């Protein structure tokens with residue numbers, strides 16, 4: 001019997017072949033059909049298109065014709081910008097909320113009301129106040145990634161074992177030292193869980209946000225290609241969105257492993 | 264008698280009653296004892312009588328409802344590096360290696376030391392507990408006994424004036440416990456730290472202590488007796504069991520825990536004053552103050 005990972009890989013490959021085959025067959029123009037009609041491109045067409053795109057991902061031929069790499073880079077920059085800002089706000093505030101029952105109780109109603117709001121609902125307000133579409137999408141990313149980080153940080157900090165705090169106290173650590181050297185490492189795995197959730201949500205939201213405001217970015221690109229009725233390009237972009245999302249998640253998972261500990 | 268290094272006076276811990284005006288719940292009260300410099304004192308008592316609470320008050324982590332603790336002429340009002348604590352559940356920081364757990368403490372103690380000084384000092388103490396070669400491992404990668412050893416190294420490395428231990432070996436199997444007790448004796452005989460230790464293990468108390476404080480059962484627990492362990496040092500587990508005094512002490516402790524601790528306060532020995540519990544030296548005719556057993560027909564004063 002082959003080892004499990006190898007069997008899984010073989011099965012994955014088989015599924016891929018079957019799916020691509022079915023897709024290719026379903027999109028074939030039937031022999032002898034009078035008119036080809038509107039059909040989805042098959043995988044072979046998409047592959048050819050992907051090859052062209054990937055050969056020169058960073059070309060720039062005017063506002064409506066940029067390479068996929070440039071579009072992805074715009075989206076990534078916005079996601080990372082909004083995400084970093086959110087982390088800068090959420091982690092310290094999460095600390096305060098986690099450490100102080102007073103703040104936790106005082107802020108709870110705000111969090112409960114603000115958290116379920118779809119981040120895109122903020123877009124009109126953001127556009128009006130900020131008056132810049134790129135900055136508005138960064139703001140939307142900020143808003144959508146702040147909640148998971150804030151809540152997880154507060155949860156992690158509030159849940160730090162009493163024993164660790166007592167160790168800090170018996171060693172006469174100051175409040176700041178206790179926060180940085182005991183509470184932060186103790187809560188880090190939970191904080192990273194929040195950050196991982198946040199990066200996933202951000203990547204989901206940026207596509208929608210860019211479709212809304214236009215200009216640049218992978219979301220805009222998908223919509224633009226749809227308007228051009230270039231479906232090969234749309235399918236290719238969808239795959240690229242998935243790929244980048246996976247890489248982002250992997251990066252966070254890897255970072256989380258660095259702070260993981262076994263209790 | 265030498266001047267007391269640690270003095271506990273009229274310590275009490277009460278919890279307010281519930282909303283329906285229940286009576287106040289008193290865990291212990293009128294707890295008085297003192298410890299001389301360099302003395303190793305153990306406390307034994309049934310579960311729930313408030314031993315951990317007393318230790319936490321001494322550590323400065325908890326506050327008593329009443330009474331004061333004075334160490335070295337100053338009242339204990341909060342945690343301090345002058346008092347090292349070994350907790351019941353090792354409480355090492357799991358994200359640090361064994362070595363970093365010790366350097367963490369040493370660096371906190373000696374803020375003016377450079378990294379090399381901190382490292383050398385920490386390694387010295389890790390070596391003393393036999394952990395050379397395991398410095399880089401995290402607590403999760405160590406056995407229960409090794410973890411407790413790191414805890415001991417961490418506490419001894421800061422060279423506190425008073426060392427507090429809450430059932431440090433309670434979770435270990437008998438063999439491991441025996442080995443670590445020996446290590447504790449070795450490291451203690453080098454430093455002659457003043458120690459206050461809670462234990463459930465009568466043999467452990469006799470092996471380690473100069474004096475054993477016996478607590479009555481809670482609630483409203485008191486210190487019943489202070490038992491002197493006058494066995495020669497250095498002690499060896501395999502040798503002290505041949506001393507007649509060993510069995511006198513052991514029987515006395517077990518009889519107290521099994522038969523007397525429960526009803527001690529209902530039928531206290533004549534002249535018993537919880538504020539000044541009698542000092543007992545089992546097996547010696549010339550006991551400083553011999554308290555009669557529970558079968559004593561006299562003295563039917565009920566506990567206050």
Ligand SMILES: Nc1ncnc2c1ncn2[C@@H]1O[C@H](COP(=O)(O)OP(=O)(O)OP(=O)(O)O)[C@@H](O)[C@H]1O
Pocket residue numbers: 278288290308309310311312313314315316317481
């Ligand atoms: N919030 C509380 N309200 C009422 N009673 C409490 C509260 N917290 C602790 N107690 C009581 O305080 C007592 C002392 O607890 P403590 O942990 O000091 O006991 P202990 O002697 O260390 O027991 P063990 O040997 O099991 O560790 C217990 O009987 C417990 O019921």
Ligand SMILES: [Mg+2]
Pocket residue numbers: 314315316429
């Ligand atoms: Mg206890």
